Amino acid sequence: METWAPMSIEKNGLRVRFAPSPTGALHIGGARTALYNWLAARHGGGELVLRIEDTDLERSTPENVAQILDALRWLGLDWDEGPISQVGRADAHSEALGRLIESGAAYRDSATADDVKAWKAEHGADRGYRGEPSADGTGAIRLRVPDEGDTVVDDLIRGEVRFPNRSYDDFVIARGDGSVLYNFAVAVDDADMGITEVIRGDDHLSNTPKQLLVFEALGIEPPRYAHVPLLHGPDGKKLSKRHGAASVQELRDAGYLPAAIRNYVALLGWGPGDDETLLSTEELVSRFRPEDVGRSSAVFDEKKLRWMNGRYMREMPLGEYQAAVREFVDAETGGRPLNEERFAFGCEIVQEKAQTLQEVWPLIRFLFEPPVEDEKAWRKVMKGQAGRVLDEVETLLSGIESGDGGPNRDGFTIGNVQAVLEPLPEKLEMGAGKVFQPIRVAITGTTISPGIFESVAALGREESLARIASARLRVPDTGEETEQA
RNA sequence: GGCCCCGUGGUGUAACGGUUAGCACGCCAGGUUUUCAACCUGGAAGCGCGGGUUCGACUCCCGCCGGGGCUACCA
Numbered sequence: 001m002e003t004w005a006p007m008s009i010e011k012n013g014l015r016v017r018f019a020p021s022p023t024g025a026l027h028i029g030g031a032r033t034a035l036y037n038w039l040a041a042r043h044g045g046g047e048l049v050l051r052i053e054d055t056d057l058e059r060s061t062p063e064n065v066a067q068i069l070d071a072l073r074w075l076g077l078d079w080d081e082g083p084i085s086q087v088g089r090a091d092a093h094s095e096a097l098g099r100l101i102e103s104g105a106a107y108r109d110s111a112t113a114d115d116v117k118a119w120k121a122e123h124g125a126d127r128g129y130r131g132e133p134s135a136d137g138t139g140a141i142r143l144r145v146p147d148e149g150d151t152v153v154d155d156l157i158r159g160e161v162r163f164p165n166r167s168y169d170d171f172v173i174a175r176g177d178g179s180v181l182y183n184f185a186v187a188v189d190d191a192d193m194g195i196t197e198v199i200r201g202d203d204h205l206s207n208t209p210k211q212l213l214v215f216e217a218l219g220i221e222p223p224r225y226a227h228v229p230l231l232h233g234p235d236g237k238k239l240s241k242r243h244g245a246a247s248v249q250e251l252r253d254a255g256y257l258p259a260a261i262r263n264y265v266a267l268l269g270w271g272p273g274d275d276e277t278l279l280s281t282e283e284l285v286s287r288f289r290p291e292d293v294g295r296s297s298a299v300f301d302e303k304k305l306r307w308m309n310g311r312y313m314r315e316m317p318l319g320e321y322q323a324a325v326r327e328f329v330d331a332e333t334g335g336r337p338l339n340e341e342r343f344a345f346g347c348e349i350v351q352e353k354a355q356t357l358q359e360v361w362p363l364i365r366f367l368f369e370p371p372v373e374d375e376k377a378w379r380k381v382m383k384g385q386a387g388r389v390l391d392e393v394e395t396l397l398s399g400i401e402s403g404d405g406g407p408n409r410d411g412f413t414i415g416n417v418q419a420v421l422e423p424l425p426e427k428l429e430m431g432a433g434k435v436f437q438p439i440r441v442a443i444t445g446t447t448i449s450p451g452i453f454e455s456v457a458a459l460g461r462e463e464s465l466a467r468i469a470s471a472r473l474r475v476p477d478t479g480e481e482t483e484q485a
Numbered sequence: 486g487g488c489c490c491c492g493u494g495g496u497g498u499a500a501c502g503g504u505u506a507g508c509a510c511g512c513c514a515g516g517u518u519u520u521c522a523a524c525c526u527g528g529a530a531g532c533g534c535g536g537g538u539u540c541g542a543c544u545c546c547c548g549c550c551g552g553g554g555c556u557a558c559c560a
Contacts, residue, residue, distance in 0.1 A: 206555035275508040304510040353523035436519035
């Protein structure tokens with residue numbers, strides 16, 4: 001259960017906010033909005049306020065709140081104030097509401113949804129609903145919207161966007177019971193919290209005039225707005241929970257690194273202006289400006305994230321990388337104890353090729369368990385001269401003087417294994433593939449593995465010899481082709 | 486339907502009146518005299534359409550088409 005932080009009402013300097021609605025997990029689009037706010041705050045030496053828009057009692061849950069905060073922390077996006085519950089500000093909202101009713105800017109209207117619909121049918125589709133104060137003082141509370149003029153959003157990204165006032169309803173700002181609605185609560189909160197720039201998704205652009213109208217009714221200077229384009233799924237629709245691995249939690253489980261996600265997501269709709277693609281978080285902070293964000297929507301492309309994640313994995317300090325992999329391996333193995341030396345070495349030999357933390361284990365699993373034999377690989381490789389190759393390999397590896405002190409240790413090092421195996425194709429007058437693939441299959445069970453010298457050295461002398469011998473028994477003698485049943 | 490936003494290769498972007506339209510991912514082909522998802526090299530692939538403005542338009546204007554958002558007593 002998260003605890004709510006007290007709110008301050010400072011008003012100096014840049015103040016931005018991230019205001020998620022806890023109706024589900026934080027998805028990649030929300031993460032990007034959070035990142036842009038965070039970057040703007042850090043870049044400008046300002047402050048980031050985290051506010052939870054939980055006024056939708058039906059759909060907001062404490063679990064979702066906890067999950068969102070957890071996702072933000074994991075991403076490395078910290079905030080200076082909050083989390084502040086919007087519901088917790090009910091008093092401030094009622095106070096503002098009272099002022100608007102007092103001044104006549106808002107009124108109670110007993111019209112039902114059907115009444116409004118009927119009114120619109122009568123007055124035309126481009127005409128916003130205009131109500132009447134109810135005689136008995138009941139009904140929802142609506143804000144009066146002028147018929148004339150435009151409300152202009154001076155957007156940092158879009159420029160001036162004009163909305164005709166007459167196209168907006170006298171919209172409901174509070175329910176009949178006095179509980180406030182989104183467009184009202186947001187304006188009151190942004191005002192009270194001294195927010196100077198609102199950086200949020202494009203889906204709020206059409207709502208901004210309503211919020212501006214609230215500011216005007218309240219007599220308060222509104223913040224500046226920057227509406228960033230939405231992220232779309234491959235189907236072209238607004239990215240939502242329905243689109244695959246779209247939540248931060250899922251990306252985490254898939255083995256992506258926070259730094260890579262930050263880099264990738266920042267580039268969705270924004271670029272540093274030159275051809276740089278790999279940008280450290282420090283560079284992101286120093287180069288990001290909300291006004292440089294593009295205007296068109298972008299599609300989340302996991303392939304590119306994978307590539308970028310691989311780049312980050314290769315640049316990680318070895319120990320940090322091993323620790324990160326460990327979590328995934330433990331999840332996979334149920335946390336059973338492993339030969340630590342082998343684990344550390346195994347991680348090392350695949351750091352150059354893995355693109356996510358998740359794919360490390362399948363590559364090094366053979367070091368801890370009997371090889372899971374890939375039947376297809378076996379059939380393809382263990383034929384022809386394979387038996388002869390294994391015989392030779394057995395002799396050569398036996399010849400390496402070594403206690404079996406551990407992976408890559410004593411005489412059984414990558415270098416020594418390579419020294420005896422590398423000349424083998426020439427010696428047998430065979431192609432390298434014909435020689436190394438059978439060894440690989442004997443050692444790892446399949447044709448996809450870390451480098452063969454590394455794999456053998458990691459397994460160690462005794463186990464390598466045992467696997468070679470075991471495989472040899474099942475490989476037909478030289479010359480006998482077996483396209484077995 | 487109404488109001489609003491957007492439109493450079495499959496994807497993310499750069500160039501913003503004059504360039505062979507650049508970069509990255511992905512894709513394809515080679516290479517890496519050992520696999521591979523890593524790495525290297527090369528290649529295919531783009532200015533939505535139609536009118537203007539201009540000596541000259543991806544870049545400016547208009548129309549169209551296409552995509553998206555909002556239009557709740559949701560956020």
